[in-house]
Amino acid sequence: MRIGWIIGALACTAASGLAAQDTRGISRAVYVERIATAPGGESVRTIEPARALRRGDTVVLVVEWRGTSRGEPVIVSSAVPRPLAFQQASSDAVEVSVDGGRNWGRIGAMRVDDRDGRRLASPEDVTHLRWRSATGATRLTYSAIVR
Template sequence: MASAAGASAAVDIDRAVFIERQVEGVRALEPATTLRKGDKVVLMVAWTAAPSAKGYVVESAVPRPLAFQRAGSDAAEVSIDGGRTWGQLGELRLGNRLASAEDVTHLRMRVPASATSGRLTYKAIVR
C-alpha cells in the first residue's frame, strides 16, 4: 500500500508499512505484504538530506483504506482537509465538532535545517 510522501528535491524519502501483531504477549512488527480489514499497521516515512540553510517539511497522505490512530511524535501536525490546514487533534474542527483521529487525511513534520535524517511514524487500522 503506497502513500504519498513529499519533501524538497534534495531530500531522499523511504516508506514502509508494518503489521502489528501480538505474539505470546509481545508486540511484533512484520513487513506488510497483504492487508486485511482490522489489521493494525504502523507506517514509517524516513528521510535523509544534506545539511541546508533552511529547514523543510516532510508530508505524508494517510491512504484512504486506513483509519489514522495516532502519530509517533507530538511534533507531527495533522490535516483533516487534504493538507490545506494543519494543527493538532483536539484543536481542529470539522463543522461543529472537534475532529477525530479517523478524520485525519495527512501528517507532516517540520524538520530543522540542522537535521540530516529523521522518521515520521503513525499507527492506523485497515478499514
Template structure:
C-alpha cells in the same frame, strides 16, 4: 477482504520543495502488528486485511544538516489514522489545506477525531536524518 500493500503505495509521501531538488533521500515502509503468544511484534506487511493494525514509517536523510523542508504523508483511504509517533507531527483533516493538533481542528461544528485525519506533516529544521511514524487500522 485482503488488500495488497500497493494501496499504501505511498500516496503516503510527498516532501515539499527540497525533495524535488533531489538532495533528500526518502524511504518508507509499512509494518503490520501481530500478537503471538502474548508478545506484540511488528513485521513487514505483505498483505493486509480489515482490522489489521499497521505502523507506517517515513525516513529521510538530507545531504546537508542545514536544510529546511517538510515531510508530508497522506493517510490512505483504506486506513483509519490512530496516532502519530511524535507531538511535533501536525495533522490535517481536509486534504492538507489546514494543519494543527488533533483536538484543535474542527469539521463543521464538531471537533475532528482521529478517523478524520487525511494527512500528516513534519517540519524538519537542522536534522540530517530522521523518521516520521504513525499508526492506523485497516478499514
C-alpha cells in the same frame, strides 16, 4: 481481492503521497502488528513487513528522510491512505490536516463538519500529516487501523 487492493493502495500512497522541500532522499515502509499467544499464555507483539492485511489490523508506517546539506528546515507531508484510519504519530510535533491538506494544526484543535454539525476532529478524520525538521536524518512513524 480487497486485501490486494489495500496493499496496492498503501504502496502507491507510500511511493507518491510524500512531498518534501529539497531533501536528499525519502524512504518509507509499511508494517503490520501481529499479536500471538506464547506457549506460557502471554501475548507477544511483533511487527512484520505488510504482505497481507485484514480489516482491523494495526499498521505502522515509517517515513525517513535526510535534510538538506545547507542547514535549512525541511517540511515533509504525507497523505494517510484512504483504507487506513490514522491513530497516532510518534512525535507530538506532527501537524495534521482533516481537509485534504488545505488547513493544518494539532488534532485537538481541528474541527470537521458531519451530518450532526461541527465537531472536534478525531484521529480517524486525519487525511494528511506534516513534519518539520532541521538538517540530518529524521524518522517518523505513525500507526493506523485498516478500515
